[in-house]
Every structure is written in structure tokens, then in C-alpha cells.
Amino acid sequence: MSLELCYETEETLDLPYEEIAEKVIAACLAAEHCPFAAEVSLSFVDDAAIRSLNREFRNIDRETDVLSFPMLEFEAPGVFPEIGEEDKNPDTGEVPLGDIVINVGRVKSQAAEYGHSETRELAFLLAHSMLHLMGYDHMEEAERLCMESRQRDILDGLGYRR
Structure with a gap:
């Protein structure tokens, strides 16, 4: 698994972003039995940036906490599609799973x-x-x-309980 991090805001959290992201992403991939090496892009943004993305891609003109941009089509949740060489990043051999955009202000x-x-x-x-x-x-x-149950199982397994 590889993770591409991008910071597009001056607002920060006093947290080890990369360590948390790698831990959670790896746990999610393992929990869902991802059959290939995956790439994930993760961006941290502010209210204005996420509002713009939300408006552009979802036609919702307001801030949100997180946006997800999947790169693959799934017939059912967690049922991974067949992957060919053309689906892999030629530089890494990994499959781009998608992009995650997190609003730092909303985390706080x-x-x-x-x-x-x-x-x-x-x-x-x-x-x-x-x-x-x-x-x-x-x-x-x-x-x-179903989604809430999966989230809870993954987070509880990592010790991130409410």
C-alpha cells in the first residue's frame, strides 16, 4: 500500500497525520480483504476548498467533513473487481483506489x-x-x-473507540 499525502491548508492538527492514516488505511484494506496492492491519495484542506469541491462534484454548496473519490466500480460493497495490468499505476504496480479529502477544521x-x-x-x-x-x-x-458496523469494527480493532 502506498499513501500520497497533500497539505492544502495552513490549518493543522497536532497529530501524526501520516502514521494515523497509514494505520487506518491498512486496517481497512485488510478488513475488506483487498486482493491487490493499493494506492490512496489523501489531502487535507480548509472549509473553502472542501466547499468548492462539494459544490463542483456533488452540487452541494456547503462545507463538509470528508469527500471520497473512488477510482473503481464495485458491484457490491467490498467485492473487489477484477484488476488488469491496465488498471495499475505503471510506476508502482499498485491499483489507484481513490482520493480522500479531509477538512481539518471539521476534524477539530x-x-x-x-x-x-x-x-x-x-x-x-x-x-x-x-x-x-x-x-x-x-x-x-x-x-x-452495514457501513457503520464495518467502521466500528475497524476502529475498535485499532483501539479508536468513542
Whole structure:
């Protein structure tokens, strides 16, 4: 697994971003039995940047906490598609799984709102987004319950409990 990190905001968290991201992403890939080496791009942005992306890609003109941009099509959550050489990054041999964009300000405010650490909030947003990259969604009640259960299992397994 490889992780490409990009910081597009001056606002920061006093956290080991890369260590947390690598730990959560690897746990998600393992929990879902990802059959290939994957690449994930992770960007940290501010309210204005995520609002712009949300407006452009989802037609929703407001800030959000995290956005996920999957690169693969899934028939069902966690059921990975067949991968050919053409699907792999020719430089790394890994499969680009997708992009995650996290709003740093929301990590802070939501951690305070939910009464847990910024580390736990960042881990939650990463797990949530990784599941989106692997075909999960929460538009229907059954999908939401399944996705929440997977998130909880992954985070609990890493010691990130509420």
C-alpha cells in the first residue's frame, strides 16, 4: 500500500497525520480483504476548498467533513473487481483506489462536538472514506447500518473507540 499525502491548508492538527492514516488505511484494506496492492491519495484542506469541491462534484454548496473519490466500480460493497495490468499505476504496480479529502477544521470541531479526541475523529473520517472507496454507501438505511458496523469494527480493532 502506498499513501500520497497533500497539505492544502495552513490549518493543522497536532497529530501524526501520516502514521494515523497509514494505520487506518491498512486496517481497512485488510478488513475488506483487498486482493491487490493499493494506492490512496489523501489531502487535507480548509472549509473553502472542501466547499468548492462539494459544490463542483456533488452540487452541494456547503462545507463538509470528508469527500471520497473512488477510482473503481464495485458491484457490491467490498467485492473487489477484477484488476488488469491496465488498471495499475505503471510506476508502482499498485491499483489507484481513490482520493480522500479531509477538512481539518471539521476534524477539530467534530471531535469537540462528539466528545472524543481529534485522533479518533481523524481515524473515523479515514475509515468512513476508505469504505466509500471500497464500494460502501449510506444512502439507504440497510447500507448505513452495514457501513457503520464495518467502521466500528475497524476502529475498535485499532483501539479508536468513542
